[in-house]
Amino acid sequence: MPALDFSAIFTEHYRWLLITGLAMTLLLFVLCWVGAMAVGILLTIVRMVPFRPLELLVWAYVEYQRNVPLLVHLFVWYFGIPQLLPYSANDFINSHNSELIFAVIAIALYQAAYISEDLRSGIRTLPKVQFEAARAMGFTFLGSLRWIILPQAMRNSLPPLVNQTLLLFKATSLAAVIGVAELTYQARLIENETYRIFESFSVITVAYLAGTMPLIWLGSRLSRNNASRTR
Amino acid sequence: MISIQSLNKDFGAFRALSDINARVEKGEVVVLCGPSGSGKSTLLRTLNRLEPITTGRIEIAGVDVNSRGVDINKLRxxxxxxFQQYNLFPHLTALDNIVIGLTKILKMPRDEATKRAMALLERVNLTRRASNYPAQLSGGEQQRVAIVRSLAFQPEIMLFDEPTSALDAEMIGEVLALMRELAATGMTMMCVTHEMRFAREAADRVWLMEKGKIIVDTDKAAFFNSHPNERVQRFLSSIN
Structure with a gap:
C-alpha cells in the first residue's frame, strides 16, 4: 500500500523517541559547538606564538583532522581509544554515557580544525598595526589577542563560522553509528519497527530544518549588525 | 628622561640606525625630521621596543628598555x-577605545574608567562622538581620540610617528593644536613630522636625520635661524 501513514510513527511511544532524539541532537550540538570553539580558539592562539615547533604541531593537527573522514574519527574514538585507556578510565566513561562522550570529543576536535582555519583567515585580513597598537598601549601578547585581535577576527570570520556551525549541526547525525540515541538513530529505530521509512525520515528532515533555519537567520542578523557598525 | 647610547639597528644587511647617541630631558619637546627612509620612525619605534635593536642601549626614566628583566608592558x-594611521580599534566605540585599556590593563573599575575617558573626550571636544565607531569619525577626530587614548594612561612620554601625515589639510590644524597644548603642559614629547609649523611653534629641540644618523641635534632657534650646516639649509628649502 503506497499511501503515507504518519499516524503509525506518531504513537505515544514513537513520539517520545523522537522528542528524546531531538533533545539529544541539541545536546550534542551545543556540547560539540562549545568544545569546537574553545579548541579552535586555542589552536588559533597557539599558532600565533612565534615559535616554529608549535606552529608545525598545529599544522599537523589541522591536516590530520581535515584529511581523515569524520566517520573514521568517530570509530577511532569510540572503538580504538578505549583500548589504550586504563581500566579505571574505561569504567568511568562506560558508566557515563560513553557514546555521547566520544561523539562529542570526535566531532568537536574535527570541527575545531576548521574553526581555527576560519579564525586564522579572519586574523590575516586585519592590519598588522592593530596588534602593534595594542602592544604599544601595554597589552600583553595574550591580552592583545583576547581584547583586540580575536573580537575583530570573529567578526571577519562570521560567514564561514556560521557555515561551520551548520555543518556541525548536521554532523551530529553521524553519532548515530556509534549508538548515540539522537534524531537519526531514533528514526532508524522507528522505521525498523514500523516499516514507515519515508515517514520516519521526512519527520526528522523537518526537524533538522527547524534547527538549521534559525541558525541561518541568526547568522545573517549578526552579519548585518556588524556591517552597520563598521561602515 | 630618554638616553640613547651607541644605538645600531640593522634590517638584514641594511643599517637603518647607525651609532645614535642622544638625550631628551624631562619636559623637552623634540621634533625629528629628515628625508623619508632616514630612520626617524625606526628610531621612535625602538624607544618603546616596538622595534628590537641590534646593539646599543636605550634608557627611559633610568630603565634599560631592552634588558631581559624589564616588564615591557608596564613600561609601555x-x-x-x-601612529600615522591612528589605529583605533574599529570594533569599539570612541569611548570604549579609551576605556578598554584602563579596565583591562590597569584593572580600573568600569565607571571610573568611563569617567576618565569622558573627561578626555571633553578635553578634545568629542563628547558627542563618544558612542560612534571609528569608521564614523573623520581622520582628525580619530587621531584626537587616539592621542587621548594614550593620555588616559597618564604617560610620562608621548611619541608621535607622523601624526598628521595621513590627514587632510583642514584636519591637520586640530591635531597640531592638541599637540601644542600638550607640549605646553610640560609633557616630554618626541615627534616625527614634516610639519615645520609645529616644530617652530612647539619644539624645544630639532633632530635632523639622514641615512640612519642624527646629523644635527640643536635647539629650535638655532635650527630655524640660519643654521650654519648646509644640510639643514637644504632640508629646510626642500620642504618649503
Missing part, C-alpha cells in the same frame, strides 16, 4: 605612542 604604559 608610561610611553604613549601615536
Amino acid at each position: 604604559q608610561k610611553i604613549g605612542f601615536v
Whole structure:
C-alpha cells in the first residue's frame, strides 16, 4: 500500500523517541559547538606564538583532522581509544554515557580544525598595526589577542563560522553509528519497527530544518549588525 | 628622561640606525625630521621596543628598555605612542577605545574608567562622538581620540610617528593644536613630522636625520635661524 501513514510513527511511544532524539541532537550540538570553539580558539592562539615547533604541531593537527573522514574519527574514538585507556578510565566513561562522550570529543576536535582555519583567515585580513597598537598601549601578547585581535577576527570570520556551525549541526547525525540515541538513530529505530521509512525520515528532515533555519537567520542578523557598525 | 647610547639597528644587511647617541630631558619637546627612509620612525619605534635593536642601549626614566628583566608592558604604559594611521580599534566605540585599556590593563573599575575617558573626550571636544565607531569619525577626530587614548594612561612620554601625515589639510590644524597644548603642559614629547609649523611653534629641540644618523641635534632657534650646516639649509628649502 503506497499511501503515507504518519499516524503509525506518531504513537505515544514513537513520539517520545523522537522528542528524546531531538533533545539529544541539541545536546550534542551545543556540547560539540562549545568544545569546537574553545579548541579552535586555542589552536588559533597557539599558532600565533612565534615559535616554529608549535606552529608545525598545529599544522599537523589541522591536516590530520581535515584529511581523515569524520566517520573514521568517530570509530577511532569510540572503538580504538578505549583500548589504550586504563581500566579505571574505561569504567568511568562506560558508566557515563560513553557514546555521547566520544561523539562529542570526535566531532568537536574535527570541527575545531576548521574553526581555527576560519579564525586564522579572519586574523590575516586585519592590519598588522592593530596588534602593534595594542602592544604599544601595554597589552600583553595574550591580552592583545583576547581584547583586540580575536573580537575583530570573529567578526571577519562570521560567514564561514556560521557555515561551520551548520555543518556541525548536521554532523551530529553521524553519532548515530556509534549508538548515540539522537534524531537519526531514533528514526532508524522507528522505521525498523514500523516499516514507515519515508515517514520516519521526512519527520526528522523537518526537524533538522527547524534547527538549521534559525541558525541561518541568526547568522545573517549578526552579519548585518556588524556591517552597520563598521561602515 | 630618554638616553640613547651607541644605538645600531640593522634590517638584514641594511643599517637603518647607525651609532645614535642622544638625550631628551624631562619636559623637552623634540621634533625629528629628515628625508623619508632616514630612520626617524625606526628610531621612535625602538624607544618603546616596538622595534628590537641590534646593539646599543636605550634608557627611559633610568630603565634599560631592552634588558631581559624589564616588564615591557608596564613600561609601555608610561610611553604613549601615536601612529600615522591612528589605529583605533574599529570594533569599539570612541569611548570604549579609551576605556578598554584602563579596565583591562590597569584593572580600573568600569565607571571610573568611563569617567576618565569622558573627561578626555571633553578635553578634545568629542563628547558627542563618544558612542560612534571609528569608521564614523573623520581622520582628525580619530587621531584626537587616539592621542587621548594614550593620555588616559597618564604617560610620562608621548611619541608621535607622523601624526598628521595621513590627514587632510583642514584636519591637520586640530591635531597640531592638541599637540601644542600638550607640549605646553610640560609633557616630554618626541615627534616625527614634516610639519615645520609645529616644530617652530612647539619644539624645544630639532633632530635632523639622514641615512640612519642624527646629523644635527640643536635647539629650535638655532635650527630655524640660519643654521650654519648646509644640510639643514637644504632640508629646510626642500620642504618649503
